[in-house]
Every structure is written in structure tokens, then in C-alpha cells.
Amino acid sequence: MEAFHFLSFTLLLFSCSFSAALRYPASHRNEIGPDSNTHSVNGQAERLIRSLNLFPKHEANLVLNDRFAAKNAPGITEKQFSLNVTGGGNGPSIQQFGHYAGHYSLPTTKAAKMFYFFFESRVNKSNAPVVIWLTGGPGCASELALFYENGPFQIRDDMSLQWNDHGWDQAANILYVDQPTGTGFSYTTDDSDIRRNETDVSNDLYSFLQEFFKGHSGYVKNDFYITGESYAGHYIPALASRIHKGNSDNEGIHVNLKGFAIGNGLTDPEIQYKAYPDYALAAKLISKSDHDSITSNLVPPCQSAISACDFGGEDACTEAFSTCQEIFNSIMETAGSINYYDVRKQCEGSLCYDFSRMEQFLSDDRVKSALGVKDVDFVSCSSAVHNAMMGDWMVDYETGIPNLLENGIKVLIYAGEYDLICNWMGNLNWVNAMKWSGQAKFQGASIVPFVAGNAKSGELKSYGPLAFLKVYNAGHMVPMDQPKAALQMIQGWMQGKI
Ligand SMILES: *[C@@H]1O[C@H](CO)[C@@H](O)[C@H](O)[C@H]1NC(C)=O
Ligand SMILES: *[C@@H]1O[C@H](CO)[C@@H](O)[C@H](O)[C@H]1NC(C)=O
Ligand SMILES: *[C@@H]1O[C@H](CO)[C@@H](O)[C@H](O)[C@H]1NC(C)=O
Numbered sequence: 001m002e003a004f005h006f007l008s009f010t011l012l013l014f015s016c017s018f019s020a021a022l023r024y025p026a027s028h029r030n031e032i033g034p035d036s037n038t039h040s041v042n043g044q045a046e047r048l049i050r051s052l053n054l055f056p057k058h059e060a061n062l063v064l065n066d067r068f069a070a071k072n073a074p075g076i077t078e079k080q081f082s083l084n085v086t087g088g089g090n091g092p093s094i095q096q097f098g099h100y101a102g103h104y105s106l107p108t109t110k111a112a113k114m115f116y117f118f119f120e121s122r123v124n125k126s127n128a129p130v131v132i133w134l135t136g137g138p139g140c141a142s143e144l145a146l147f148y149e150n151g152p153f154q155i156r157d158d159m160s161l162q163w164n165d166h167g168w169d170q171a172a173n174i175l176y177v178d179q180p181t182g183t184g185f186s187y188t189t190d191d192s193d194i195r196r197n198e199t200d201v202s203n204d205l206y207s208f209l210q211e212f213f214k215g216h217s218g219y220v221k222n223d224f225y226i227t228g229e230s231y232a233g234h235y236i237p238a239l240a241s242r243i244h245k246g247n248s249d250n251e252g253i254h255v256n257l258k259g260f261a262i263g264n265g266l267t268d269p270e271i272q273y274k275a276y277p278d279y280a281l282a283a284k285l286i287s288k289s290d291h292d293s294i295t296s297n298l299v300p301p302c303q304s305a306i307s308a309c310d311f312g313g314e315d316a317c318t319e320a321f322s323t324c325q326e327i328f329n330s331i332m333e334t335a336g337s338i339n340y341y342d343v344r345k346q347c348e349g350s351l352c353y354d355f356s357r358m359e360q361f362l363s364d365d366r367v368k369s370a371l372g373v374k375d376v377d378f379v380s381c382s383s384a385v386h387n388a389m390m391g392d393w394m395v396d397y398e399t400g401i402p403n404l405l406e407n408g409i410k411v412l413i414y415a416g417e418y419d420l421i422c423n424w425m426g427n428l429n430w431v432n433a434m435k436w437s438g439q440a441k442f443q444g445a446s447i448v449p450f451v452a453g454n455a456k457s458g459e460l461k462s463y464g465p466l467a468f469l470k471v472y473n474a475g476h477m478v479p480m481d482q483p484k485a486a487l488q489m490i491q492g493w494m495q496g497k498i
Contacts, residue, residue, distance in 0.1 A: 044386075044387075045139065045381075045382075045383035045384075045386035045387055046383055047350065048137075048381065048386070049380070049381040049383060050350050050351070051347060051350055051351060051352040051353070052144075052352065052353050052354075052355045052380075052381070053351055053353065053354040053355060053356040054355055054356060054358075054359055054380040054381055055356070055359065056359070056378075056379040056380045056381060056382065057377050057379070058377060058379050058382075059382060059383050059384040060139075060182035060183075060191075060194060060379060060382040060383075060384035060385050061181075061182045061183065061184070061185070061186060061187035061188070061376070061377065061379040061382065062182060062187065062188060062189070062191055062194075062384075063187050063188075063189055063376070063377075064189060073105060074105050074107070075104070075105060075211055076102050076103070076104045076105075076211050076212065076215055077102055077103050077104075077372070078100050078101070078102030078103075078118075078215060079100065079101060079102065079371075079372040080098065080099065080100050081099055081100065081101050081370045081371055081372070082099065082370065083099075083153075083161055083367065083370055084160070084161065085153050085161040085162065085163055086160055086161065086162055097119070097120055097122065097152075098118075098119075098120035098125070099117070099118070099119050099120070099152075100117070100118040100119075101115070101116070101117050101118075101371040101372055101373070102115070102116055102118070102372070103115050103185075103186075103372075103373075104116070104208050104211055104212070106181065106193070106204050106207065106208070107207055108200075108203065108204075108207070109181065109188065109190070109193040109204075110188065110189070110190035110192055110193050111188050111189040111190045111193060112181040112186070112187070112188040112190075112193040112204075113186060113187055113188065114177065114178065114179060114181065114186045114204065114208050115177070115178045115184055115185035115186045115187075115373070115376075116175055116176060116177045116178070116208070116212075117142075117143075117146060117175065117176040118173070118174075118175050118212075118216070119151070119152050119167075119169045119173065119174050119175075119176075120169070120173050121169050121170070121171065121172055121173045121174075122152070122167070122169050122170050123170055123171070125173055126218065126222075127222070128171065128172050128173055128222065129171075129172050129173070129222055129223035129224065129225055129258070129494050130172065130173045130174075130175070130219050130222050130223070130224050130225070131168060131172040131173070131174045131175065131224075131225045131226075131227055131490075131494075132174075132175040132177060132205075132209070132224075132225075132226050132227065132228075133145055133146075133150070133168075133174060133175065133176050133177075133227050133228055134177060134179065134205075134226070134227070134228030134229075134232040134235050134236065134239075135176075135228060135229060135230070135232065136228065136229055136230030136231030136232045136233070136235075136265075136266075137183070137230070137231050137381055137382075137385070137386055138180065138231045138234075138385060138386050138389040138392075138393075139180070139182070139183050139381050139382040139383065139384070139385035139386035139389070140183065140380065140381040140382075141178045141183050141184030141185075141378070141379070141380055141381065142176035142177055142178055142179075142184065143176065143178070143184060143358055143362060143378075143380070144355060144358065144380070145176065145228075145229065145477075145479070146176045147355075147357070147358045147361070148355060148358070148477070148480050149229075149477055149478075149479035149480045149483075149486075150164075150166070150167055150168040150174075150479035150483070150486060150487070150490075151164060151167055151168075151169070151174075151176070152164060152167040152169045153167070155357045155358060155361050157357075159357065159360065159361060159364075164483070165483075166479070166483035166484050166486065166487040167487075168227075168479070168486075168487060168490055170487060170491075171487060171490060171491040171494065172225070172490070172494070173219060173222070175212070177205065177208065179201065179204065179205065179235075180194070180195035180200075180201050180204070180385055180388075180389070181193050181194060181195060181204070181385070182194050182379065182382045182384060182385040183379060183381070183382050183385050184378060184379060184380070185362075185371075185373050185376050185378055185379075187376055194384060194385060194388045195385070195388065195389070196314065196388050196389065196391060196392065197314075197389075197391070197392045197395075198234055198235065198238035198392060198395070198397065199238075201235055201238060201239075202235070202238040202239045202241070202242035203242065205235075205239050205242070206239065206242045206243060206246055209243070209253075209255055210246075210252045210253055210255075213253045213255065214253065220253060220254070220256065221256065222256065223256055223258045223494065224255055224256045224257050224258060225257075225258055225259050225260060225261065225494060226239055226240055226243075226257070226259075226260035226261075227260065227261045227262075227263070227490065228262065228263070228265075229262070229263040229264055229265065229476070229477065229478075230263075230264055230265060230266065230421075230422055230476065231265075231266055231389075232262060232263075232265060233262045233264075233265020233266040233267035233397065233422065234265075234266060234267065234392060234393075234395070234397050236260050236261075236262050236265070237260070237262075237267065237397040237398070237400050237401050237404075238397060238400070239260075240257065240260045240400070240401075240404055240409060241400040241403070241404065243255045243257045244257065244403075244404060244407065244409065257409060258409070258410060258494075259409055259410030259411060259412065259465070259493075259494075260404075260409070260410075260411060260412075261411075261412035261413075261414065261490065261493065262412070262413050262414070263414050263415065263416075263477075263478050263479075264414075264415045264416055264419045264421075264422040264423075264424075264427070264476045264477075264478065265413070265422055265427065266393075266422050267396075267397050267398050267413075267427070267430060268396050268397070268398040268430035268433075269306060269320075269324065269393070269394045269395075269396060270303060270306045270396060271398075271426060271429045271430040271433060272422070272423075272426035272427070272429070272430060273299070273302050273306075273324045273327055273328075273426075274299050274302070274303070274426070274429075275423060275425045275426030275429055276294075276327050276328055276331055276420070276423070276426070277290075277291045277294040277295050277299070277327065277331065278291070278425055279420060279423040279424075279425045279426065280331045280334075280335065280420065282425070283343050283418075283420065285331060285334065285335040285338060285343060285420070286331055286334045286335065287334075290330075290331075290334055294327060294330055294331065298326050298327045298330060299327060301323050301326075302320070302323050302324035302326070302327055305319060305320035305323040305324060305394075306320050306324065306394055306396075308320060309394045309395065310396070313391075314391030314392075315391070317390075317391045317392070317393065317394045317395055318390045318391045318393075320394040321390055321393045321394050324394065328421075331420075335420075338420070339352045339353075339475070340352075340419075340420045340421045341353070341419055341420070341421060341475050341476035341477070342416075342418045342419060342475025342476060342481075343418050343419075343420050343475075344418050344475070345475070355380070358380065359378065359380050362378040362380075363377070363378055398430055398434055401434060401436075402434060402435060402436035405436045405437075405438070405464070405465050405466060406436060406437060408465060409465065410465045410466075410467075410493070411465060411466050411467070412467045412468075412469065412489075412493050412498065413427050413428075413431050413467070413468050413469070414458075414468070414469040414470075414471055414478060414489065415427045415428075415469075415470055415471065415478075416471045416474030416475045416476060416477070416478045416481060416482070417458075417470050417471060417472055417473070417474065418473075418474065418475045419474075419475045419476040421476060422476065424470045427468070428461075428468055428470070431466070431468045434466075436466075438463050438464045438465075438466060441463045441464070442461070442462075442463040442464070442466055445461050445462060445463045446461075447459050447460065447461050448460050448461075450469055450471075450485075450489070450498075452482075452484055452485035452488040452489070453484060453485075453488070455485075456472070457471065457472055457473075457482065457485035457488075457489075458470050458471040458472050458485065458489075459472075460498065462498065467493065467498050469489060469498070471485060471486070471489070472485075
């Protein structure tokens with residue numbers, strides 16, 4: 001398991017993010033911690049990972065060990081588990097719940113195993129919808145959301161678990177999947193299984209869902225929703241389209257897809273990159289003259305690079321990423337040590353958030369044996385998975401959404417108001433610009449307050465199956481910053497009240 005195919009990854013990744021790393025401003029290059037890779041190849045991913053105070057043992061969950069190859073049984077290997085959860089709020093202290101963890105052998109790979117958690121709902125589980133959650137990165141594990149955002153429990157400072165009163169398992173049977181392969185506890189013994197685009201990502205998730213519903217057939221009839229955050233703005237529309245196609249073609253088990261929700265996502269890069277200077281100006285991160293100079297000097301080359309990407313394939317798209325990232329980098333040079341996931345906050349040195357307890361918890365042998373992953377290391381965020389997806393970053397995933405809307409699939413795009421990196425303005429802009437039969441009515445819809453409990457928690461705009469919600473007092477991770485509002489949002493939306 002210690003053996004790591006470092007050389008092949010270096011070669012595999014060389015063309016992907018080399019230029020991006022070089023173009024990152026020097027002021028940020030200095031902030032790389034002492035443990036980071038000195039190769040500039042992995043610069044961007046390494047910075048992203050360190051900024052969350054994560055120190056994964058490997059660049060990807062790639063294990064070169066015969067023991068694992070021998071274990072490559074088809075289908076799902078799942079176990080019900082029970083962790084020690086102490087009372088917190090009004091949560092129960094003994095768990096009588098269906099909590100499962102499993103590995104699925106991905107069929108169209110050499111040796112990839114996809115890891116997931118499945119938590120049956122704490123309320124009304126046989127009728128509650130089934131929700132899948134996908135964390136972004138690309139390359140970060142969904143346990144980030146499980147333990148810090150909307151999972152059934154959270155990790156306390158003393159490493160014990162406490163129930164989360166606002167876990168989404170209060171409203172749904174929820175799956176957290178580690179993907180693409182190489183992320184979290186999802187591993188492979190063959191580096192050719194590392195994914196480079198959404199075709200492969202969505203096929204993997206679709207085949208996982210087929211197998212999952214075979215094993216949990218009682219949930220096939222329940223409503224199904226896809227949710228996630230950040231880079232999942234790419235994964236989610238791709239998966240929704242894949243499921244819709246599978247359903248239309250009667251490919252296998254009908255997945256009862258009712259809708260998808262994207263939180264602070266990256267979906268339509270052309271529109272969203274253009275919105276960076278506008279958001280930065282509104283948030284007072286840059287001056288009007290900086291704004292105007294970025295808009296006239298850096299936005300046009302980005303727009304033409306994206307046009308080239310639309311038809312030019314992976315290399316042109318990787319190039320577009322480097323070109324467009326100049327916009328973001330230029331803002332960050334002015335904004336300094338601002339936390340780009342929450343512009344109200346500063347990063348201390350290279351540290352913007354501290355998610356290290358998750359890594360510590362999931363490296364504990366007792367926890368790992370409870371989950372049935374004793375022999376697997378946990379890779380919180382994988383730089384290799386991240387870098388392999390660089391040619392996918394600038395691809396527009398808005399294009400598949402109108403067809404889903406026309407087929408009655410509900411879409412909720414929500415964004416915490418203080419996030420810069422996938423800010424609400426860019427998201428609202430692409431949602432408004434999207435061409436579908438309800439476009440004019442959506443554009444003309446009035447903005448109404450979103451009330452959670454008694455508090456005005458955001459601003460909502462909706463028409464028919466499409467809704468956009470700006471969430472107050474939240475950054476990039478809405479369920480972490482506003483847990484109560486986030487639970488009410490997802491529950492109300494699934495129940496058709498939003
Ligand atoms: C359980 O779900 C059913 C069907 O959605 C609903 O009619 C019922 O009110 C729910 N019960 C509770 C306690 O939420
Ligand atoms: C996705 O990646 C695989 C493996 O690199 C490649 O064979 C396939 O052509 C790619 N598909 C698209 C649509 O780019
Ligand atoms: C749960 O607590 C018991 C008793 O303290 C301990 O033996 C066990 O290892 C714990 N389980 C986990 C997964 O930490």
C-alpha cells in the first residue's frame with residue numbers, strides 16, 4: 001500500500017497543470033507549506049489542500065499491492081456500521097439507525113473501488129427521498145461535507161462524534177460518495193483508472209447507483225435527488241443527464257430522479273469567470289479601476305480561450321484554464337490573504353479552514369475497522385485526481401440542463417453570498433442566461449425572501465422547475481455556515497415548497 005506510482009503520475013500530469021502553476025502569482029507561491037511538493041506541477045492542488053489543513057498521505061488513493069488485486073470481487077461489498085456518537089442537542093445517544101459503508105467494484109475500470117456512506121433517514125425513512133451528495137475539488141472526499149456540513153454527526157475537538165441536529169438525514173436517506181476514483185477511500189491498483197472527464201465520472205456514478213438500488217431495492221420507488229457543491233457543478237448536471245438517458249433508454253433500474261441542487265457550483269465557466277471582477281468590486285476586494293482593467297484586459301482572452309475549448313478538446317481546455325485563471329489570480333493579488341471561500345475572513349498564512357480532524361478521525365484504526373476499510377488509507381483531497389481533471393474544468397455543463405428542465409426535473413442553484421470562487425453573481429448570471437421554455441418567466445420572476453424558522457435567510461427567485469437561492473451569512477459551504485437554513489432549504493425544495 002505504501003508503494004506509489006509517483007513517476008507515472010508526474011508524467012501523466014505534466015501537461016495538465018504545469019502552466020497553471022507557473023502563472024500563479026509569486027506572492028501565493030511563497031505560501032506553500034514545507035511539506036508541499038516542490039514540483040510546480042502540483043502547485044495549485046497542493047495549495048488548495050494545504051489551505052484546508054489537510055495532509056493526505058498519498059497524491060491519489062492508488063495502491064500497488066497484490067492483496068487488493070485479489071480482492072477485486074464484482075459488485076458491492078457493504079457493511080452496516082455503528083460509531084460511538086454521544087448526545088448532542090436532542091439527538092439520541094444509542095444508534096439504532098441503518099448506517100452503511102461499502103465499496104463498489106467499478107465495472108469499466110481495471111481495478112477501481114468506489115467507496116460510499118449510506119445513512120438511512122432519522123425520520124420516516126421508508127418515504128423519505130434518497131439523496132446523493134458529491135463534494136467538489138475536483139478530488140476532495142465527500143466526508144468533508146459529511147463531517148463539517150450536512151452529515152448525521154460532526155467531529156468534536158476531542159475527536160468524539162456528536163449528532164448534528166441539522167444533518168440532511170433528518171430529511172433524506174443520504175449517500176456520500178468518494179469520487180472520482182483515487183479520492184477518499186475510493187482506490188484503485190491501476191493508475192489508468194484515474195478519470196479525466198465527466199463522461200467517465202457520470203458513467204461510474206450511474207453504474208454505482210444501479211448496483212446500490214439492487215442492494216437497497218426498498219428505496220427504488222422513493223424520490224431521488226442529486227446534490228453537491230463547488231466542482232460538483234460539473235458532476236451533477238453530467239450525472240443528471242446520464243440518469244435521464246438511462247431512464248429513457250430503459251437501461252436498467254429506473255432511477256426516480258426528481259431534481260438536483262448545486263451549491264456554490266462551477267457550471268458555466270464562460271459566464272462565471274466573467275463575473276469575478278464584478279463580484280470582487282461589489283465585495284470591495286478591488287477598486288473600480290482594477291475592475292475595469294481586468295474586464296478589458298483579462299476577460300476577452302479568457303472568453304476566446306473558452307471558445308477554443310468548446311471545440312478543441314482537452315488540451316485547449318487546459319490552456320483555457322490557465323488563461324482564465326489570470327482573472328482570479330489578478331483579483332487575489334489585490335485582495336491579499338482574503339479567504340476566497342468566504343470574503344469576510346482572512347487566511348492565516350496558507351490556512352483558510354481547518355478540516356484536519358476528519359483526516360485524523362478517518363485514520364483511526366478503530367474507525368477504519370468499523371467501516372470495513374482497515375487496509376485502505378484515507379486521501380482527503382487528491383492532487384493527482386484534481387490535476388487529471390484540469391481539461392474538464394472549463395467545459396460548460398449548463399448545456400445539458402434545459403433538456404432536463406423540459407422533462408420536469410427540478411433544479412435548485414444556491415449560493416452563499418460571501419463566496420468569491422463560485423460566487424452568487426456568476427451563478428445567477430448563467431441561470432438567467434439559460435435558454436429554456438421558461439426563461440422569460442424566470443427572468444421576470446420577482447425576488448422573494450427565503451425564510452428559515454423566523455429568520456430571513458436568503459433571496460429566492462423561481463419559476464416552474466427552476467429556482468435560484470442566494471443564502472445570507474454564508475460562504476462557499478452553505479450547510480456548514482447556515483446549517484438550519486440549509487436543512488430547511490433542501491427539505492422545502494424536495495417537498496415542492498420552494
Ligand atoms: C412520512 O411520509 C409520508 C409520505 O411522504 C407522509 O405522508 C407522512 O406525513 C410522513 N410522516 C412524518 C412523521 O413525517
Ligand atoms: C474521457 O476520457 C477518456 C480517458 O482519457 C477518453 O478515452 C474519452 O475519449 C474522454 N471522453 C471525452 C468525451 O472527452
Ligand atoms: C466505541 O467505544 C468502545 C468503548 O469505549 C470502544 O471499545 C470502541 O473501540 C469504540 N469504537 C470506535 C469505532 O471508536
